[in-house]
Amino acid sequence: MDWFRRGKRYERAQAAAAAARAAEWGGGPEGEALADLHIFRDEVLALTALPPDVEILLSDLAVGWEDVTPERPALTVLPMMESRGLVALPRGGDGLRRITFPGRLHALISSHRTPEEIRAGHRRVLARAVTLPPEGGHWWQLPVAETYLWHHLPWHIAAHDRAAAGRLVQNPRWLAAKVRVCGVAALRADLAMFDTPEIDAARRAVDRVAHRLERRACPDPVLRAGLLLDALAGEAVLRAGADHLRQELREEAPGRVATDLTSALVGVLPSPSYVKDVALAADGSWLVTASGHKASRIHDVADRSVRHVLGPTEGIHEVCAITPDGSRVITGDYDAARWWDAATGQHLRSVDGWTTQLALDPGGAWVATDTSPRPAVIDSTTYAIRRLGKKSDPRTSISAMACSPDGRTVAVSDLNGRIRLWDPVSGKLRAELPTSPGAVYRLAFAPDGSWLATATPDGVRILGLPGGRERLHIPGSHRFAVGDGGRWLAVPGDTVRIHRTDTGELLGEFTPDRRGRDHHVRTSPDGRYLATWHLGSASILVWDARRLVR
Missing domain, CATH: 1.20.5 (Single alpha-helices involved in coiled-coils or other helix-helix interfaces)
Known part of the structure; x- marks a missing residue:
């Protein structure tokens, strides 16, 4: 007993x-x-640095609190808090979780910390943030992929030094950058935190043009900033700073990568953690991602939402494309090529067979795929399959495909470095270009058909057509995208380098996301818009190519 x-x-x-x-x-x-979480008390208390009553993507929060201790480990306690009914972590249509930390719970937790302990938590977040702008730079030069900090930096600064946060929020440079990156709602949230004559003036200016600053009303980030600066210049206390910034923007050097990347940013989209491919719509208003989660997604660039989830299917989606008229999306996986309605997300048709490469006829009549045993051309109306080459041709491992601007030639490369040009109608071989030094991982024609760009392990080459004579070689990457009507190539690596296609001259480079060491790039059909991301990234960045390279 x-x-x-x-x-x-x-x-x-x-x-x-x-x-x-x-x-x-x-x-x-x-x-x-x-009380049930008492062994995680320190992690729970660290959540006082989290903005209350504001919806935040957990992926954005994880980036903003990266390497911040103990705040970063505190995020691991959120699922435990959800299981006990303290917080909700709903998953949106994009498959990503969100949190709106309840204000009452935030106040309760904060009551168990001293004011100095609370400030210390914010200082730790800021200690990471100050390392992000260029040396000697300013907050409005934050990397555009730092979505959490762009939205909530003033909250953290205000907890540490309210006067400094007020000076930032009323600065025309911050205001212009914020409306480009985040939009007018986030701008108003900043201004609502303070009450000074300058910020009152900024609020009046924003209110006058708020309806015109919405992303849907004005998708061009530079025009949004211009509208805001015009409104700010109408307020006497802000006129000098707004006028000075407007003059600087007019004096940007032409023919180079923009020094202020926010001027070229169209949107920052939350994404699945493993993006295999991206396809941009011609007008840059939406895009498709193929991910390692056996599904693709149609994203709205303006409001960062997911319109439709395409799948799930049996296989991992390796590649995606948008038909020239924008009405359908095509995805490829190891089982089939699949057609989807772009407006509704409805599955329309599948053509069985390994599909990891797609090349679309600019006229929309057909789609070329690497479907085994030989590359195929699939009719866009009847879905009939026509093979390229002869039955006796040996099987090859196709590594890249591209269609010429006139739709009369399909370029097909393999892992042995061979590049062949095929007639998509007859299926006959037109020409074989000189063998490349290694596997060819990407192909793209010039908009006028005068050259073919290739990517191999030792760099990017531009081959003159029809003979395939090498015009220039850009070392350092086995990927690229053709930008702004063929005027330049975006060549990714640790950074994204911009090279002229006629001379190979480096026009500049930029770092879309400092966490990435292996960026990927895709452009819209005419090269007007550029998408950048890296494997494991939480964001896809969409750029206006003509703003990016002036």
């Missing part, structure tokens, strides 16, 4: 301790749930 009595005493002691812990948190169901 002694062991039984000892067990009962232990249970009573545990219950008393739990009740005491719950009472410490104010009692009730909320207090009991927090």
Whole structure:
């Protein structure tokens, strides 16, 4: 019986301790749930650095709190808090989780920390943030992929130094950058935090043009900033700063990569963690991602939402494309090529067979794929399959495909470095170009058909057509995208370098996302818009190519 009595005493002691812990948190169901997390008390208390009553993507939060201790480990306690009914972590149509940290819970947790402890938490977030702008730079030069900081930096600064946060929020440079990156709602949230004559003036200016600053009303980030600066210049206390910034923007050097990347940013989209391919619509308003989650997604660039999820299917989606008229999306996986309605997300048709490469006829009549045993051309109306070459041709591992601007030639490369030009109608071989030094991983024709760009392990080459004579070689990457009507190539690596296609001259380089060491790039059909991302990235960045390279 002694062991039984000892067990009962232990249970009573545990219950008393739990009740005491719950009472410490104010009692009730909320207090009991927090008491149940007593071994994670430090992590729970670290959440006082989290903005309350604001929806935040967990992927954005994880980036903003990266390498911040103990705040970063605190994010691991959120699922435990969700299981106890303290917070909700709903998953949106994009498959990504969000949190809106309840203000009442935030106040309760904050009551258990001293003001200095709370400020220390914000300082740790800021300690990482100050390393992000260029050396000697300013907050409005934050990397555009730092979505969390772009939205919530003033909140953290205000907790540490409210006067400094007020000076930032009223600065025309911050205001112009913020409306480009985040939009007018986030701008208003900043201004609502303070009450000074300058910020009152900024609020009046924003209110006058707010309807014109919405992303849907004005998708061009530079025009949005221009509208805002015009409105700010109408307020006497802000006129000098707004006029000075407008003059600087007019004096950007032509023919080079923009120094202020926010001027070229169209949108920052949250994405699945493993993006295999991206296809941009011609007008840059939406895009498709093929991910390692056996599905593709149609994203709206303006409001960062997912319009439709295409799938799931049996295989991992390797490649995606948008038909020239924008009405359908094509995805490829190891099982089939699949057609989807772009407006509704409905599955329309599948053509069985390995599909990891797609090349679309600019006229929309057909799609070329690497479907085994030989590359095929699939009719866009009847879905009939026509093989390229002869039955006796040996099987090859196709590594890249591209269609010429006139739709009369399909370029097909393999892992042995061979590049062949085929007639998509007859299926006959037109020409074979000189063998490349290694596998060819990407192909693209010039908009006028005068050259073919190739990517191999030792760099990017531009081959003159029809003979395939090498015009120039750009070392350092086995990927590229053709931008702005064929005027330049975006060549990714640790950074994204921009090279002229006629001379190979480096026009500049930029770092879309500092966490990436292996960026990927895709452009819209005419090269007007550029998408950048890297494997494992939480964001896809969409750029206006003509703003990016002036």
